[in-house]
Amino acid sequence: MSLRHGLLGLLAEGPASGYDLTRRFQETLGPIWPAQHPQIYAELSRLADAGLIEVDSRGPRGRKAYRITDAGRQEVRRWLTEDEVDHTLRIESLLRSVFFWLLEPEELTERLAQEREFFTKTAEQYRRLADAKDRGEYGNSVQTQSIRVATEAGIKLFQALADWAEWAATVPPATPEKGRKSAKRKPAD
Amino acid sequence: MSLRHGLLGLLAEGPASGYDLTRRFQETLGPIWPAQHPQIYAELSRLADAGLIEVDSRGPRGRKAYRITDAGRQEVRRWLTEDEVDHTLRIESLLRSVFFWLLEPEELTERLAQEREFFTKTAEQYRRLADAKDRGEYGNSVQTQSIRVATEAGIKLFQALADWAEWAATVPPATPEKGRKSAKRKPAD
DNA sequence: TTACGACATGTTGATTTATACATGTCAGCA
């Protein structure tokens, strides 16, 4: 249900078409909340049916821009203030790390180096974006400021992951079963 | 497809039943890769059909423990070494932060305080777990060491988010449209 | 003028994930 509210939130800034929203979801929100255009168009129809948005204008090439309604504005605010935040993450890198013991030391080193590079680069990107915003390149509307705050999260998050990959590479390879009894599990019950 | 490999990875440690695996997905992997039991049982059937796992033993109450096959072991390793990591995240907290400008300053303060508390607590939990592991409470098998590494990611990740929430609370509330022109967007095209 | 690429919106089907329902077993205790 977050896509629904994400769309409403973006439309609270001003009218936009499905195409616009798709681009913003891919460019700005892509790393934190991916969404493809079929899902977006479908959700826009549902939002319109529910009266939370309405067609604002029709442009060339069948372009339809939607505008948020009062009910819609109320609904985003309700979401932000009343709905519980779902803190579930889904990070494939971390899932994989649980199985690192299956890799040979060299394979692990290689993998961690790749991960570290990716995370470092991504953190860099966010840092550059934040700098541009701090220089005022995107104006200083309230919306821009919120995105600046979100960007800071991106920086800190990816920097943390980069630090993690660096740290993980320093962990000495486990000497399997060093005289200790293995973690072999017998079936419970 | 990650659930499939997650299950294979867990089974690489030793035989386990759907029930066991469900618990481990909820307890250990829950925060980084959620999965409910219907999905797990279904995937186990598919894995068995594919010959990547097989029934190891049958216990009381219809309990079926699965064992990974050689093909399965090969498949997890292939996944870890050859498949590209999907770095897409999905973080509702961050999605919401893009819309913070819709909140009154007091509402925002409240929200950020809640977020910070949650992230701090979670980081704490991981830290305690890591300490216990470092004291050797879980033995020192290679598997335990991998989980220790994953735990470190949890610590760093949630600490970064906690720091972010703390930092965000210090950002002065934007004075909307201070003589500058608004970010109101006209429909492109 | 015609061909191309960007714009723009949709449908279809497959896969994945989540929620709710349903069933039965076994251990321990009252």
Added chain:
DNA sequence: TGCTGACATGTATAAATCAACATGTCGTAA
């Protein structure tokens, strides 16, 4: 003995997501 709660596995249904297909418009540059 009968009840309860944890164990254990599944099905059914709905919702969310993704990949692929499909269609048509408009501007522009060769």
